[in-house]
Amino acid sequence: MATIKEVAKEAGVSVATVSRVLNGNGYVHEDTRKAVDAAIKKLDYRPNEIARSLFNRKSKLIGLVIPDITNPFFPELARGVEDFLQEQGYRLIIGNSDENREKEINYIETFIQHNVIGMISTSGEDTSLWEALKIPVVLLDRVTENYPSVYADQAGGGRLAAEILLARGSNNITLLRGPQHVRTAQERFLAALDVLGRSNAVFQVVNTSFSFKGANETAKQLFDMYPETDGIVASNDIVASAVLREALKRGKNIPENLQIVGFDDIPVCELLYPALSTIHQPAYQMGAEAAKLLIENILHSSNEAKQIVLPVSFKERETTRKVEM
Amino acid sequence: MATIKEVAKEAGVSVATVSRVLNGNGYVHEDTRKAVDAAIKKLDYRPNEIARSLFNRKSKLIGLVIPDITNPFFPELARGVEDFLQEQGYRLIIGNSDENREKEINYIETFIQHNVIGMISTSGEDTSLWEALKIPVVLLDRVTENYPSVYADQAGGGRLAAEILLARGSNNITLLRGPQHVRTAQERFLAALDVLGRSNAVFQVVNTSFSFKGANETAKQLFDMYPETDGIVASNDIVASAVLREALKRGKNIPENLQIVGFDDIPVCELLYPALSTIHQPAYQMGAEAAKLLIENILHSSNEAKQIVLPVSFKERETTRKVEM
Incomplete structure (x- = not known):
């Protein structure tokens, strides 16, 4: 060279x-x-970029923390971030926190030690971790008041999921609640709950995690407790897939006797049979928007707590009945 | 501080x-x-690690290139690498190449510029990219003669998949071939082909990619061309899921009239209905072994082309018939 x-x-x-x-x-x-x-x-x-970043503070490195690399929603977000950054000449380090505070701290330390100039976090909402950082931070698929955030319209998505089941005739609805400490999950849950509360439908709430682990077990308990349920608003697509499996196993006709709506729209939805109807979050676009906002904040030394909310939409597939428009 | x-x-x-x-x-x-x-x-x-790595060449940073972050097999590999490195005090940068040579080169450049001290690649087998690197490289789930590699027993897996279908009574088998330029994919294909060639079964070969894109289309063509097939050896679990969906859509009874065996054992296999029988690759363990081998090579300044082959196993679920032992 x-x-x-x-x-x-x-x-x-x-x-x-x-x-x-x-x-x-x-x-x-x-x-x-x-x-x-x-x-x-x-x-x-x-x-030598390292020499330059050292003497010059002109590193081009950006850090991204994701909470669970095995949930297909996050790799899609990461690709949106990565493609935008690559186009603009920035580089990305990805860290996987497993929703584990210790691992998250480790990654943040690595970022600092390698002079990252900005960070995107889709993990946790514990802002105390970032306060010591003197670099711009953007939250992605996560929200707090104090930091700029990019996320999809969770309340709108929760509402939509509940309305879709009601409009298609479900009247014994089970609402699955994701992790309560994740504010986006809680927002979509509360919005769906509000819609059900204003309806005449019977409904109940079941708590779930977001991960593969235990999803099948949760699905079994759901049908043991509420065998009569005819509509399920799932906390995410992984949980929805497990519920779909358990329902088919028990011989339920889908969507004739039971409708299921997922959340996220991960790639596997369309490989399922029946293919999963779900609320689509524009994951790739969210990642790109977060990267764009971060670069703006780096270039203008700003950390204004701008909130960018992207719309969600209903992706109609085969686990919900057709309605005539 | x-x-x-x-x-x-x-x-x-x-x-x-x-x-x-x-x-x-x-x-x-x-x-x-x-x-x-x-x-x-x-x-x-x-x-300041950067200052130290600059003057001292004692960076603790390792680079990992994966070919498709949206295929759940690779995040699992990445976690195995990451957990081992983290325990040993090393740090990981992950790059996603999309099986795109240009992107792969970009990541390798980033790695060099940030003084990574070793690299693990699960992407491509074009060794010319690495020859200029003066750091140890370990291949993971990929093989060449000139570099140390960690991979699962592909030939054993391919053989096993074909033998399982034959032992369970399939006699019109469709063998799906993954990307020919990926040597691991080719190895498992050839081994399965050899088993079928020595059997009395009718069989045919269909080419597939490994990704979500086009998987449903491939599955449709398969059943249009070979409606009589009663056993499918899939190129990976994503393709197997698409085949399963299409078969169910066409009203086939699984596993009574059609058996399917996947490859990889990604987390979604057990959420499908029927749950996918597959050849299990120990992805997490493979990642950890590659990380271990790389660290050994870094510490002993060696790049000996050691090959570590981990065993695969049959994960029996619901898309294959039971046999009496």
Whole structure:
């Protein structure tokens, strides 16, 4: 690989001049700058980014913490973040926290030690972890008052899921509640609850986690407790898949006698049979928006708590009945 | 955060001495070393890792490239890598290449620029990309002659899948072939093909990708072309799920009239109905083994092309018939 000396020789200038061009500081004549750029290109010179970030604080590294890399919703978010950053010349470190505070702290430390210039977190809402950071932070699929956040309209999604079941004739509805400490999960739950509370339907609430572990067990308990249920608003698609499996196993006709609505729209929904009707969150777009907002905040040294809420939509597949419009 | 000066003051030594202890070079009396270590602990001092990696080449950062973060097999591998590294005090950067050479090169550049000290790749087998790297590389779920590799027994898995269908009475078998440029996929395919070739069963081959995109379309074509097939060896679990969906849609009884065996054992297998019988690859363990091998090679400056092959096993669920033992 070429050195800065070789670039200087090729451009016919001093090393200090090349350094001024690279760092964008000090006066350099336009013609000189062009000559240096041409030499960099010709020799395929790549300045040592670490050295530059150290002396220059111009690292291009961004950190992303996700709570559960095995839930397919998060890789999709991560790809949205990554593609936007890559286009803009930034680099991404991904850390997986497993919703574990200790692991999250470890990753944040790694980020700091490697001079990341901004961070996106889809994990936890414990802002105390970030307060010591002097870099912009954007929350993704998570919300607090004090930080800029990008998330999908959870209340709208919860409402929509409940309304869809009611409009399609379910009148004994089981509402599955995700982890209560996750505010987005709680928001969608409360909105669905409100819709059911204003309806004439019988309904009940069952608590669930969001992960594969225990999903089948939860589904079994659900039908043991509420065998008469004819509509299920699931906390996410993983849980919905487990509920669908258990319902089929018990011989229920879907969607004739039981309707199920998931949440997220992960890729596997359309491989299920019947394919899962669900509330679509624009995960890829959410990731890209969060990356965009973070870069804006980095460039303008701002950490204004802007909230970007993206719309959700109903993805009609085969676990809900058709209605005539 | 404490500075190196404060550590020196606390320990009653010079900054240069603290630096010698941190960098492990130059002579330091054992008592002095203990005093410095105690001061570091007491003040919770964390040396700037970037500065240290720059001057010292003692970065603790490892890079991992995965080919498709949305295929649940790879996040599981990544977790195995991550957990092992975290325990050993190393840090992980994950990059997602999308099986795209350009993106893979970008990540490798990022790794070099951030002084990673070793790399694990589950993407591509184009060794020319790594030859310029002066750091140990370990392949994971991928194989070449020239690099150390950790992978599951693909040939054994392919053989097992075919034998299981034959032993359970399928005699018109469709063998799905994954991407031909992926050697592990090709190995399991050839082994299954060999078993079928030695049997009396009718069989045919259909090409597939490994991703969600197009999986349903492939499944439709399969049953259009070979409506009589009574056993399917799938290229991976995603493709198997799509095949299962299409078969159910066409009213086939599973496993009575059609048996399906997947490959990988991703978490969603047990949420399907019927739950997918598959060849289990120990993904988490494979990740941990690759991380272990890489760290050994880093510590001993070795890049010996050791091959670690982990056994696969048949995970019997509901898409294959029971046999009496």
